[in-house]
Amino acid sequence: MIREGQSRLYPIEFNAVNFTDTFWAPRIKLVREQTIPFQYEQCQETGRIDALRLDWKPGQEPVPHIFWESDVAKWLEAASYSLATHPDLELDALVDQVVALLAGAQQPDGYLNVYFTVVEPGRRWTDLRDAHELYCAGHLIEAGVAHFQATGKRQLLDVVRRYADHIATVFGPAPGQKRGYCGHEEIELALVKLYRTTGDERYLRQSQYFVDERGQQPFYFEQEAEQRGTPGFFATTFPERDQERVKYREYNQSHQPVREQTQVVGHSVRAMYLYCAMADLAREVGDETLAQACERLWQHLTTRRMYLTGGIGSSSGNEGFTSDYDLPNESAYAETCAAVGLVFWAHRMLHLECDGRYTDVLERALYNGVLSGISLDGKKFFYVNPLASSGDAHRYEWFGCACCPPNIARLLSSLGQYVYSQNDSELVVHLYASGRAQLQLGAQAVTVQQATNYPWNGAVQIAIEALAEPTTFNFKLRIPGWCSEAVLRVNGSAVDVTATLDKGYVSIERSWQAGDVIELELPMAVTRVYAHPAVKADQGCVALQRGPIVYCLEAVDNTAFPLHELELPVTQPLQATFQPDLLDGVVTLHGSALAENAADWDGQLYTMQRPRLQETPITAIPYYAWDNRQPGAMRVWIREHQA
Template sequence: MTHTLNPTTTRRHPVNVRDVVVEDAFWGPRQQQLRATTLDAQYDQLVATGRIGSLALTWTPGSDEPRPHPFWESDIAKWLEAASYVLGTHPDAALEAKVDGVVAALAGAQQEDGYLNAYFTVVAPGERFTDLRDAHELYAAGHLIEAGVAHHESTGKTTLLDVVARYADLLVSEFGPGGAHEGGYCGHEEVELALVRLYRTTGERRYLDLALAFVDARGTTPHYFDVEQEQRGTAGFFGAMFPQRGDRRQEFLEYNQSHAPVREQSQAVGHAVRAMYLYSAMADLAAETGDEGLRGACETLWTHLTTKRMYVTGGIGDSRHNEGFTRDYVLPNDCAYAETCAAIGLVFWARRMASLSGSAQYVDVLERALYNGVIAGVSADGQKFFYENPLASDGSAVRRDWFDCACCPPNLARLEASLGSYVYAASADSLAVDLYVGSTVARRLGGADVRLRQSSSSPAGGDVALTVSSSAPAVWSLLLRAPSWARGTAVSVNGEATDAVVGEDGYVTLRREWADGDRVDVAFDVEVRRLYASTHVAADAGRTALAYGPFVYCVEGVDVEAPVHAVVLGDSALEPVLPASEVVPVLVGPASVETRGSADDAVLYSEARAPRRDVELTAVPYYSWNNRGASTMAVWLREG
């Protein structure tokens, strides 16, 4: 298939993280904690578990050293990406020394031809690129490439970029036209979107072409994974874990989205993280080439996911069995998988769809996932993490400081460190405010050097002020997203109310000549909302979820003297109450709980309805649960 570059230049793109300084009451402390605690704790884990040490390539059979794993480089790379973003906005000599040390270790582990993977260098040196389905080789390469791009863009150094470009050149020679593995693609998508990032940074078209080749080959017949298994003669790296692959062929093809050519896919299936990374790459490639087939598939897949397979928290993937999707409207709460990385992947895809379309609907979902399904994955102290994010718990779910498969902690770190790039999107003469996060952004707009300072009462608050600093008067457009959770939006410029309305794209657009000192005030009407699931979702029948601003709420057992499943909401409204030293309110109001006396404890069924007693209920933001010890929890509450 021949692709040409898309000539469109008016599309808004995310502002680079280094051009945004976050000064937000909610996100500022979280980013400070990331810099002061989380990155160091994760680095220590990378050292303690042998990941960084494996780059010395000293492991031998029978060695006391931890045996390298095929995707260890991906964990290292995500940490490097997060640390690089931090260095771009908050220079730190100690952190820079750690980063430089890891980069040097990666450079030292790189082979003469550019190859870089400790497992396939010292554990299985003859098996390079023989198990693309299972071994995560290209997945790890993709994360290394992303880290190299981020490191260069944030620090100006080319030390890691040079390493990953050499590796990417090897991939081009191996998987490009005439290569030994032409037609192959990775079982866990990621390298595709990484190659697009590398193309955008270097301008080298061969990286974009390889990303297109990977995406175009996926799902075509004969299936590459069948071909490589026949050539290999073994079941693969994870073969012993999936002996039923032959009997459930379609399910396992869907698992890695290789069941059909990507432009023919219409349902979000299989492993949720893999799907998000694939769809992100498809959106990127549609933007770069103008490929309407890719764009149309993305839009169809988006509609399917967000209307039939997404949790109210923005979590995705209902099943632990495949770490992904099963059937439409199957969204159980207590056994929800909703992997943290999957919600992060949804943020990535949503950002790309917003750039591709200019529509705020995608940012609405991005915001839902970010403030709920993503940040619930990290504890209040920044040192413990959820892999899975259920929407109800019997008290057994607790965060952990690390995992054998440690994809989520550094993924959280790199997203949080790059938050600034999600707040604004820009073109040559427009700047869109996508997230209401206290911050300052610097851009060249309308021929002038512009700084826009945003201050916000809180992520859930209704008041936002934007102040313009400009080197000269200039004409450009300021776009303000009208969040789906706002009942109404009012905008004033320099104290005068405007008649601006929310457009079909979901933004209020203000195009005028902006001068130094201009001020825009935005007021959103924010209320406590009750959300109801589709009647097709059996798990949520007769229940409601509470929301305020972008936050979804839950009830924890520590706040009620009864099991959370016994809580019943009546008609009375809950009100937002701001606890001392907090910036996000809790919701407080009357409710009831069903109780039985101790004499009834031995009775499993009864003709008598359980009596109710009135309680003062406190609901907390979902992201904050499990920070006060083990506790039961529920997002969806009974109503009646």
């Protein structure tokens, strides 16, 4: 399934796309102006920045935490992306300061971890399963790569290379090396990025080693625990991790060699980062066995264990996967980071094979399960994204384990990379959003301009704004899975979509020239979605979707009855209305539902009389925008009334 050589697609650089739309551009600006500064403040106030000075002394509060570098690194990554698309001297200087602190915290041997340098230096590399050292290293590497790409400055890249070089001496199959790998996958994908940026194959090999070694017997984490002889990092908080070691293997996907894995299991963010690395390696080394494992896991995830929002990992117990079709709504975990991770993985799968299955999931997660993670003002975050709430789930400014806020920030700051892919003879449009993209197709510089009100309207105009001379290439456009009757015109002439539609993409291969205009109409009907009968929580229920947007009912718009009492008749039409002043501008859905009249119960808890139903108007809003007004109940899945 891996496309090779010339025909291989690659994403265009994130900073080659300039969003000018009303949906993403304001959000990216918000991340730049609000989220990135705010998250720096949070890192500063919580001690994450100062900890890099390595002047912590026993007894001092706060004690640096083993996760802290990862938060700083993701902030650096987001800030770097932002600098690349929007130069900002002040932010640039701030980034340089933090980079300097990181450089100063690096040990002579290349090691870079505050906790294991100042708090418990003796425990370095003794608890790979739970201590997150290689995970933090991975985020630092991603930050180093991003900083170099965005600014051309090498300082942080050099720091993380030295760290990666050190890691390569410690871990591997050679005598005297530790045959370990991280309990929280991340470094594997980071090392592939480092390889792509530096061209140094040692990093690719090190990533391969970590991925290939995972799940081999004897199980490293169990050997490590025995050799260590002392409790692991979370022995007090999560004693079951030590008591049920075999069961716990799945938590970090170390239960089997990765190529033998057929089910998505365990902690969902860990799983996503691992699968990203597997897809990266499949592509970089042409490893079909890894690609096939990815495809099996993808199928399993998307047909058994994914929420309609693209949220994944239904249980708070393991922050992860449970069993097939177990997708409870109110207790859904659906961690923001896991949806971000799913976007990352889908993007990589899409570059193994250009198939709309992947893009549909990428889009689903992006517009719903990821975007719900951040408030409209860019300052508050959901760690957990339930699909129903009694009114007690709310976004918070920061978390002790602050993985999600900077993860959204780095995704949105580099969103441009998800819009187009290309090779020398193809230009592929995955996502629709107004903006300009500048790219190089073979010898030709091309500027492409999209104009659309997506996701509120499916009319998209794509103009070739600049192209020095007429050039033949294949323009591929995604026809989203939610759209059934797309209409396509080139320079005003209709093009038969079905003739070339293949795996969710329509192809227009012709000689293109500046001024050519493609018009794509993706009719956005309000659609009712049903869940597989095995999903207990959704039986008898319907969800509403329009375009890529999943809707929900929120109490603030529907005050006449508690939300769980509403039933939507199958015959009820729903009107879509764009409301520019609501929730920064959203399309809302309107119609009538039915609700039982509690008065019929006459104070009783149970009745033998069939309940009467009365009509009541309902309004649905985009799921991502809930909990931005008065607190209250919410639900995505609404009971459907069959009569």
